[in-house]
Amino acid sequence: MIRVEKKVISNLTKCYSIAPLFYKGKEHFLVAAEKVDKCLLFDMEGNQEEVVWEEPGGVMTMVQVPGTDGQFLATHKFYSPNDSKEAKIVKVTPDGNGNWEVKTLVDLPFVHRFDILERGGVRYLIACALKSGYEYKDDWRFPGKVYVAVLPEDLSGFDEEHQLELTVLKDNMLKNHGYYRVEDGGVQTSVISCDNGIYQFVPPADPDSEWEIRTLTTDAASDAVMVDFDGDGVKEIAAIAPFHGEKIRFYKKVDGAYQMVYEFGEDCEFLHSIYGGTLCGKPAFVTGHRKGNRDLMAFFYNREKGSYEVEYIDHDCGSANVYHYVKDGKDMLVSTNREIDEVALYTITEE
DSSP states (O other), rough: EEEEEEEEEETTTEEEEEEEEEEEEEEEEEEEEESSEEEEHHHHHHHHEEEESOOOOHHHHEEEOOSSSSEEEEEEHHHHHHHHHHHHHEEEEESSSSOEEEEEEEEEEEEEEEEEEEEEEEEEEEEEEEEESSSTTTTTSSSSEEEEEESSOOOOBBBBTBOOEEEEEEEEEEOEEEEEEEETTEEEEEEETTEEEEEEEOSSSSSSSEEEEEEOOSSSSSSEEEEEEESSSSSEEEEESTTTTTTTEEEETTTTTTEEEOOOOSOOOTTOOOOEEEEEEEEEEEEEESSSSEEEEEEETTTTTTEEEEEESSSOOOOOOEEEETTEEEEEEEEEGGTTEEEEEEEEEOO
């Protein structure tokens, strides 16, 4: 059993994105809004330190530029699947005195998730567009794409007039929503989920070689993680499905292919937040949903019983995203409880 202590650290309207940030020699985390609102910087105790920007918001993803003192990339102006034609990736650079310079890295309509992967001393920007066009509300006739670029170490030359050039790596990805970074064999990889299935993108060993794209499943998924839950040395897949869907599913590799081995017995409307890693020293999958009971849940594999079990972290909170870290030997979980405009910090211990 887990024991949960909750602390509300902010009330940010439609709070959404969370990311770690190493700044001024210390660990911090960022929280930003989905709609037109602020981006906030917190210390690891949950105290607000700075306001990074007041607007425009529309922040789906934030990622620190490796090796920098607080510089990060962020999506701007992705307000919803129906209002993201002006979405872009921006670079955000602090001056150390509370001022944060925001400049365009690349205009990319419908950009939802992105990341910076490193391999062989080269940095790659991988960016996922949810769709590629639309003419009316909930128009899904134009599937999304995955883009890549080599990311230079020095980003100072990029702005609205000098943008990073992207290449399409994979297209025809309907409802291209899910992203999770997974280390596999010492290599940083991207697990990307859409209606067509769950894919693993592996960056090349050198920039002149091709990316490897592995099809893990052809089942529709909104998001997925890869964790070795049962301890057999092979990662399982935990997925939520379909797009913004209600199913929680676990897949195991059997005879070289992933097969679904467990589905949670309850439908959870509008599943969204996701974390795969350890919690209280055990492999765990954390997810939350934004409608209905709006629970935040942790799944563990019980090796003695050979089954997955659920424990509840919070109820009626409507979590959009979560970020996990360990502080003073305790598991901490930040959740943007979007549906109640609440940023919460949970301390989770084993009873």
